[in-house]
Amino acid sequence: MATTDKASPRDRLLEAAAELFYRxxxxxxxxxxxxxxxxxxxxxxxxxxxxDEMLAASLERRRPWYEAQITxxxxxxxxxxxxxRYVFERIAEASxxxxxxxxxxxxxxxxxxxxxxxxxxxxxxxxxxxxxFFREQAEQGGAADPExxxxxLMLVFDGASARAGARIERLDDGLxxxxxxxxxxxxxxx
Amino acid sequence: MATTDKASPRDRLLEAAAELFYRxxxxxxxxxxxxxxxxxxxxxxxxxxxxDEMLAASLERRRPWYEAQITxxxxxxxxxxxxxRYVFERIAEASxxxxxxxxxxxxxxxxxxxxxxxxxxxxxxxxxxxxxFFREQAEQGGAADPExxxxxLMLVFDGASARAGARIERLDDGLxxxxxxxxxxxxxxx
Numbered sequence: 077m078a079t080t081d082k083a084s085p086r087d088r089l090l091e092a093a094a095e096l097f098y099r100x101x102x103x104x105x106x107x108x109x110x111x112x113x114x115x116x117x118x119x120x121x122x123x124x125x126x127x128d129e130m131l132a133a134s135l136e137r138r139r140p141w142y143e144a145q146i147t148x149x150x151x152x153x154x155x156x157x158x159x160x161r162y163v164f165e166r167i168a169e170a171s172x173x174x175x176x177x178x179x180x181x182x183x184x185x186x187x188x189x190x191x192x193x194x195x196x197x198x199x200x201x202x203x204x205x206x207x208x209f210f211r212e213q214a215e216q217g218g219a220a221d222p223e224x225x226x227x228x229l230m231l232v233f234d235g236a237s238a239r240a241g242a243r244i245e246r247l248d249d250g251l252x253x254x255x256x257x258x259x260x261x262x263x264x265x266x
Numbered sequence: 267m268a269t270t271d272k273a274s275p276r277d278r279l280l281e282a283a284a285e286l287f288y289r290x291x292x293x294x295x296x297x298x299x300x301x302x303x304x305x306x307x308x309x310x311x312x313x314x315x316x317x318d319e320m321l322a323a324s325l326e327r328r329r330p331w332y333e334a335q336i337t338x339x340x341x342x343x344x345x346x347x348x349x350x351r352y353v354f355e356r357i358a359e360a361s362x363x364x365x366x367x368x369x370x371x372x373x374x375x376x377x378x379x380x381x382x383x384x385x386x387x388x389x390x391x392x393x394x395x396x397x398x399f400f401r402e403q404a405e406q407g408g409a410a411d412p413e414x415x416x417x418x419l420m421l422v423f424d425g426a427s428a429r430a431g432a433r434i435e436r437l438d439d440g441l442x443x444x445x446x447x448x449x450x451x452x453x454x455x456x
Contacts, residue, residue: 182376182432185434224441228441231422231445232421232422239372243381255418262452263448
């Protein structure tokens with residue numbers, strides 16, 4: 077998502093925030109963010125009120141893009157099992173790209189250590205929506221306990237993205253999809 | 267691990283660092299750390315050279331204690347499957363304590379985003395040792411592919427501790443141990 081000189085100060089700040097928070101962590105300073113966006117600190121505070129609110133807004137803005145990256149749109153793949161596998165195949169692909177640092181929403185939760193932070197609330201929504209997707213597929217695929225299977229798949233998803241993001245695991249041999257398959261089998265899913 | 271006035275400046279700094287980095291994250295300032303330890307900044311730099319080295323030293327110092335918390339010592343429980351379950355039962359217990367923020371070593375890797383950092387090296391050792399423990403048990407229990415099973419169990423371990431630490435999952439219903447069991451079954455382990 078390239079920024080151009082024609083983008084508004086608000087858009088430039090949101091883009092810079094999404095990129096720098098992901099690359100360097102939530103402790104990055106307001107000064108560096110504003111410099112990167114080419115926007116004054118005064119304008120930043122006028123637009124967002126605080127760094128915390130800017131972080132939350134940048135995560136919320138990336139949400140549709142992020143979700144489109146990892147969950148299937150439309151009717152393909154067709155079976156619930158394949159639709160779940162799709163998610164794990166996408167993170168395997170992403171995990172070998174140079175700038176990969178894992179799921180940005182989990183990272184923000186780990187870094188902030190504060191469930192009350194406005195950005196934590198955005199991150200929780202993203203996590204809940206993915207769990208909801210898994211649960212829906214698990215139900216359609218006839219899993220014995222769709223809610224438990226969805227929670228198990230979230231453990232694998234967040235563990236895989238955190239470990240690959242930290243460069244202590246590689247997912248390109250299909251480890252995460254294979255793990256998801258074993259759990260779908262155990263739950264009696266088609 | 268309480269600190270006393272009789273502890274050396276070095277020990278006081280390492281204890282304060284371990285506690286504050288875990289509670290507030292690696293971006294906490296040197297000033298706050300030194301204040302909490304009751305040690306001058308000058309002494310801190312004389313003892314450790316840099317904040318990065320102090321962080322690494324504090325993680326290294328906690329390592330034996332941390333490993334004793336989550337892995338079985340001695341010969342009980344007796345079976346490989348029970349020894350693996352033991353690890354997941356310990357994080358389920360820890361996850362419902364008030365100050366729980368997940369695995370401190372994974373958190374440091376997620377926060378630092380830098381595999382070259384001296385603290386990342388310590389964290390990798392801890393993660394490798396746990397994977398080694400899982401692998402050893404998987405071999406003894408007759409798993410079809412002990413290395414793959416060990417890596418799968420690490421996904422579950424890190425996903426479970428990150429999610430529980432971020433307060434987006436509860437492990438006290440046995441979710442993580444149940445997930446580990448399903449994967450051990452799938453690997454044909456006794």
